[in-house]
Amino acid sequence: MTNKWRVERIPSQPPTRDEETNHITIPVWITHDGRHKADAKLTLLPSEAVALFDQLGGLLRDRTARSNALNNQGSVLAPGVTLVRHEE
Structure with missing residues (x-):
């Protein structure tokens, strides 16, 4: 259980x-x-709803950024930190 x-x-x-x-x-x-x-x-409270909205939006933006970076051969090092390899 x-x-x-x-x-x-x-x-x-x-x-x-x-x-x-x-x-x-x-x-x-x-x-x-x-x-x-x-x-x-x-x-x-309205202020709590706004704060939750902002925090959820930030999480979704981070996820989208990580996903885009990984599609471009990037590596997620930590939440909000993505290493993107640059090829010349």
Whole structure:
């Protein structure tokens, strides 16, 4: 048994914004060892949602850069650090 907990976004339920509080709510489900345990809602302040958006965007940009570098014979040395070989 792996004793693994996961929190995943529910793909069929989009995030919403509360008009009164301006909070962003993201529907999620919680699983333990692959078994559904509960549905819940992750509620974020607007500033927290912006920070998460920026951080996820950065991760996706890093992944794209690494993938492009590897396609061009590059080597990933560390997160955000890619060695690209230059051939003359």
